[in-house]
Amino acid sequence: MPRGLLPAPNxxxxxxxxxxxxxxxxxxxxxxxxxAWPAEGAPDPPRPIATLQPMTAGVDPITLDERKxxxxxxxxxxxxxxxxxxxxxxxxSLEYFxxxxxxxxxxxxxxxxTGDGExxxxxxxxxxxxxxEQIKVGADVRAWEEHESAYALVASILKDRGASSGRIxxxxxxxxxxxHEIGLAAPAARLSSATPVTAGCRMIKDAHEIALIRRACExxxxxxxxxxxxxxxGMTQTEAAALCREAHRRLGIDGGALVxxxxxxxxxxxxxxxxxxxxxxxxxxxxGGALHGYxxxxxxxxxxxxxxxxxxxxxxxxxxxxxxxxxxAARPGVECQELDRVAxxxxxxxxxxxxxxxxxxxxxxxxxxxxxxxTYLVRGNATKLRPGMCFSDEPGIYIPGEIGVRHExxxxxxxxxxRNMTRxxxxxxxxxxV
Numbered sequence: 001m002p003r004g005l006l007p008a009p010n011x012x013x014x015x016x017x018x019x020x021x022x023x024x025x026x027x028x029x030x031x032x033x034x035x036a037w038p039a040e041g042a043p044d045p046p047r048p049i050a051t052l053q054p055m056t057a058g059v060d061p062i063t064l065d066e067r068k069x070x071x072x073x074x075x076x077x078x079x080x081x082x083x084x085x086x087x088x089x090x091x092x093s094l095e096y097f098x099x100x101x102x103x104x105x106x107x108x109x110x111x112x113x114t115g116d117g118e119x120x121x122x123x124x125x126x127x128x129x130x131x132x133e134q135i136k137v138g139a140d141v142r143a144w145e146e147h148e149s150a151y152a153l154v155a156s157i158l159k160d161r162g163a164s165s166g167r168i169x170x171x172x173x174x175x176x177x178x179x180h181e182i183g184l185a186a187p188a189a190r191l192s193s194a195t196p197v198t199a200g201c202r203m204i205k206d207a208h209e210i211a212l213i214r215r216a217c218e219x220x221x222x223x224x225x226x227x228x229x230x231x232x233x234g235m236t237q238t239e240a241a242a243l244c245r246e247a248h249r250r251l252g253i254d255g256g257a258l259v260x261x262x263x264x265x266x267x268x269x270x271x272x273x274x275x276x277x278x279x280x281x282x283x284x285x286x287x288g289g290a291l292h293g294y295x296x297x298x299x300x301x302x303x304x305x306x307x308x309x310x311x312x313x314x315x316x317x318x319x320x321x322x323x324x325x326x327x328x329a330a331r332p333g334v335e336c337q338e339l340d341r342v343a344x345x346x347x348x349x350x351x352x353x354x355x356x357x358x359x360x361x362x363x364x365x366x367x368x369x370x371x372x373x374x375t376y377l378v379r380g381n382a383t384k385l386r387p388g389m390c391f392s393d394e395p396g397i398y399i400p401g402e403i404g405v406r407h408e409x410x411x412x413x414x415x416x417x418x419r420n421m422t423r424x425x426x427x428x429x430x431x432x433x434v
Contacts, residue, residue: 045246046230054252055222059215061292062099062208064136070097070201071137075115077197084166085158086113086194087182091173092369093198095293100134108150108178111138114161122153151178151185158186169194203366203374204388209294210412213367213390216296217410217421220255220288223247224300225432227257227285231304237261237274240283248289255289255296265301265404268361268396279305282312282403288371295371297392298422299408300431308428312405315352315397316428319405322346322395326363326377330393330411330418336381339363343395352397364392367410389413390421407431 044050074097078086088094089110090102098119102109109131111119120140123131128143135141142153158164165188170179172195183191205213226247227240240259248255262281264271277283283304288296301319303312326343340363344355352358362378365371367390375383377391394408410421426432 045243048226048229049243049247049250052222052226052247052250054250055215055219056252056291059211059291060208062212064099066206066208067097067099068137071113071119073201074113074197077200078113078115078169081169081196081200082167083169083192083194083197084115084163085161086169086171086197087111087154087174087179088113088171088194088198089174089178091171092373093171093173093202096198096202096369098135098137100131100136102131102134104173104175106177108154108181110154110174110178112154112157112161114158114163117161120157120161122150122157124150149181149185151181154182155185155189158189164188166190167192169197171195171198199374202368204386205368205390205412206388209368210388210390212291212294213296213410213412214421216253216289216291216294217298219248219251219253219291220296220298221300221422221432222251223255223289224257224285224298227259228283228300228302228430228432231277231283233277233279233305235277237264237277240277240285244285244287253289253291255287257285257287260284260286260404261304263401263403265406266398266400266402268398268404268406277304280309281305282405284404284406286406286408293369295367295369296421297367297371297408297410299394299406300426301405301407301428302431303428312403313428315399315403315405318347318350318352319395319397319407321350322359323393323407323409326393326395327409327411327418327420330385330413332385332387332413332415334385336375336377336383336385337379339377339393340379343393347395347397352399358397358399359395360398361396364394364408364411366391385413387413387415 090104095101107124109123111121113119118138122142125143125145144150144153164186168189169192227243230243237259244257258270261277264274265282265284281304282301284301286299322343325346326339329339329342343363347359348354364377366373366375390412392408393411396406398404411418
């Protein structure tokens with residue numbers, strides 16, 4: 001998953017380190033070196049993977065008019081929270097509002113949005129032609145040469161638009177070095193957080209966004225099911241992860257999964273010492289992909305190659321009950337922390353430890369263009385659920401040296417309550433029902 005976000009103790013959102021999908025890339029737990037399709041000389045993938053067909057038809061990308069409407073909403077929120085301007089650099093928020101997909105480097109590229117009018121842009125001069133390919137909103141594009149200051153241009157925009165002594169919101173993923181230099185270049189400005197504006201827009205999904213997330217989730221469930229049907233004794237987690245990437249590719253999107261076998265599933269985010277698959281192992285798949293920029297995130301746990309033991313089935317069912325209890329509690333006006341409490345109480349009452357002893361993480365995270373974004377289902381977050389919020393519902397039980405089970409689905413809040421993005425029944429023998 002892209003950038004991970006974790007709640008501060010008071011429920012505020014802060015940027016954390018790597019999220020689950022980033023962690024996979026860093027640790028290599030799901031990196032398939034030399035195991036991918038199509039590749040010269042590589043064997044054909046198993047039939048459940050090979051027969052998959054694209055599922056992306058009928059769902060269109062976000063339009064430019066939709067992005068302009070987002071900018072207008074951001075400007076309304078700026079007025080409500082008392083911000084005179086917002087500064088964004090490369091990253092998800094910039095793409096959400098403008099469609100410009102730009103990776104940050106040490107050179108500042110970004111925009112300044114004031115209370116009215118179109119955004120103004122700042123770009124390295126040698127990158128200007130590439131920038132103009134992506135800038136679809138706003139004709140004020142200011143370029144800086146390598147010996148010049150990008151931040152002086154940001155200050156000039158603020159001055160020209162009457163905001164140089166105002167309250168300037170900085171988007172949360174803007175590097176500190178950029179924000180610091182902007183503060184020096186515009187000393188009369190008061191820098192603040194733009195999160196009430198950026199999260200205020202991104203946290204509430206419209207019908208188009210929800211359709212994209214739902215289809216991405218449906219694709220991932222099909223991918224997981226095909227991977228489960230392709231498992232064999234002795235398979236490595238790397239090989240299974242490669243199958244998951246190939247399944248997503250054949251279904252029409254880029255994606256993948258964290259894959260954990262047996263006792264390794266007790267590590268919620270994987271281990272650096274994975275083991276091959278054996279009969280009777282639990283198999284935990286956790287991952288997803290992105291459709292037109294919108295993410296899925298689905299976890300399923302099964303028992304491979306042998307009837308589940310009574311212990312495995314008991315734990316699997318307890319986690320499923322905890323997930324269902326949180327889902328039933330989800331409706332507009334309920335605090336995010338209440339869903340975490342409800343799920344945790346099911347696991348505690350079943351005898352699987354108190355607090356974080358066996359259910360070691362929060363219940364869930366928001367999802368949209370980032371795999372982890374606002375808001376979070378965790379103790380201390382009193383944010384009330386609102387229609388359009390999308391988030392994961394993913395309780396788990398992790399017993400080191402024995403077992404790990406996690407069920408994860410994406411839920412959207414509606415006026416009436418909650419809806420699951422995918423159909424979900426299943427069992428330890430077949431958890432990926434579609």
